[in-house]
Amino acid sequence: xxxxxxxxxxxxxxxxxxxxxxxxxxxxxxxxxxxxxxxxxxxxxxxxxxxxxxxxxxxxxxxxxxxxxxxxxxxxxxxxxxxxxxxxxxxxxxxxxxxxxxxxxx
Amino acid sequence: xxxxxxxxxxxxxxxxxxxxxxxxxxxxxxxxxxxxxxxxxxxxxxxxxxxxxxxxxxxxxxxxxxxxxxxxxxxxxxxxxxxxxxxxxxxxxxxxxxxxxxxxxxxxxxxxxxxxxxxxxxxxxxxxxxxxxxxxxxxxxxxxxxxxxxxxxxxxxxxxxxxxxxx
Numbered sequence: 205x206x207x208x209x210x211x212x213x214x215x216x217x218x219x220x221x222x223x224x225x226x227x228x229x230x231x232x233x234x235x236x237x238x239x240x241x242x243x244x245x246x247x248x249x250x251x252x253x254x255x256x257x258x259x260x261x262x263x264x265x266x267x268x269x270x271x272x273x274x275x276x277x278x279x280x281x282x283x284x285x286x287x288x289x290x291x292x293x294x295x296x297x298x299x300x301x302x303x304x305x306x307x308x309x310x
Numbered sequence: 311x312x313x314x315x316x317x318x319x320x321x322x323x324x325x326x327x328x329x330x331x332x333x334x335x336x337x338x339x340x341x342x343x344x345x346x347x348x349x350x351x352x353x354x355x356x357x358x359x360x361x362x363x364x365x366x367x368x369x370x371x372x373x374x375x376x377x378x379x380x381x382x383x384x385x386x387x388x389x390x391x392x393x394x395x396x397x398x399x400x401x402x403x404x405x406x407x408x409x410x411x412x413x414x415x416x417x418x419x420x421x422x423x424x425x426x427x428x429x430x431x432x433x434x435x436x437x438x439x440x441x442x443x444x445x446x447x448x449x450x451x452x453x454x455x456x457x458x459x460x461x462x463x464x465x466x467x468x469x470x471x472x473x474x475x476x477x
Contacts, residue, residue, distance in 0.1 A: 226455060227387070274447075274454050287328075287453050290357045292317050295332050297354035299315075301344055302336035 209276055212256035217241065218249045222258065222272055229262065229269035325446040330439040333431055341435040342399050342428055348375065356380075365411070371396050376413050390415070391424070401427045420448035 213219055217239065224230055224238055232250070236243040250270060253259040257276040262269050318331040334341050344350045348367035356362040356379050363386075365376045373393050378386040388409050395403040403426075408419035415421075423442040428435055443449040 272454070274450060288317060288319050291319065291330055291332075293357040294354060295315075295317055295334075297358075298344055299334065301350060301354050302334055302340050305340050305344070306336060 209256055209258060212253050212258045215249065215252075217246070218253055221246070221249055221253060221270075225259065225270050225272050229271045231267045231269055235270065321449075326443050326449055328441045328443075328449065328452075330441070331436065333434055333436045335434040338399050338428060338430050338435045341437065345426065345428075345437070346402065348377070351375075351377070369393060369396070374413065376409070378411070386411070388413075399428060401425065420444075420451045422448075422452070 213222070220239070221235065224235060232243065232247065235250075236246045239246055250259060254261065258273055260271045260273045262271060315333045315335070318329075320329045321327070322329065344354065346369050348364035348369075351367075352362045352364050354362075355377075359382050360379045363378050363380050365378065367373075367375045367377075369375065371393055375391040375393070376388070377390075378388045380386050388411050389406060390409045390413050391404045391406050393402060393404040395401075404424050406422040406424055407415045409415045420443060425440040425442075427438040427440075429438075430436075441452075443452065
């Protein structure tokens with residue numbers, strides 16, 4: 205199987221895993237709690253993410269923590285697009301708010 | 311208000327700055343209020359499915375906006391904006407940071423310098439947001455967080471997968 209970032213984000217569970225570890229490292233147990241699927245299934249996805257270079261792991265005491273590998277995310281085409289989506293969503297809400305303000309005040 | 315206005319996002323050559331430009335079909339004072347009054351900011355600042363919730367807002371030079379982004383499961387991520395310079399109905403400049411609920415800054419997370427400029431156009435108000443980072447890496451970190459938010463929004467069914475989530 206192809207092992208690159210596109211492969212990594214092609215699956216919704218893997219996107220969800222990335223989402224969960226984007227801000228802070230998570231142990232396999234904590235991560236598995238977020239999913240209805242079995243821990244084995246989650247492990248399998250983590251393995252693929254690791255092989256794609258998107259997830260790094262670090263040992264801390266007896267626990268393993270999974271982290272996102274930000275360098276790898278750069279490879280994703282149109283990497284600015286999600287940032288744009290976020291702002292467009294935000295501004296869409298602002299449009300609605302401004303529209304309501306106008307109606308209220310006129 | 312017929313068609314959605316376009317958002318332009320560019321990266322400056324130093325790779326440390328993002329420039330976001332957008333026009334709004336509303337008069338200057340409405341747009342200014344929406345960007346500077348917490349009751350209004352709370353209604354639009356957070357991209358779905360999160361919502362912004364202000365803890366304290368002191369919009370004056372030297373003042374701070376302390377707020378959190380609240381996820382659907384109630385988890386919170388705190389941010390603060392410290393206002394440096396305010397020219398009413400024209401511009402405001404400030405520094406942003408991720409922090410805890412008491413406003414204590416998280417040094418691990420990227421800090422951002424914001425310059426927001428407002429100008430009148432024929433049909434409304436143009437807003438130019440310049441976000442400056444201390445390094446290219448910090449900029450990338452923020453893009454990645456946008457990435458996270460972006461793909462969450464793009465996939466509504468993701469909610470089913472997530473029992474708990476964060477900003």
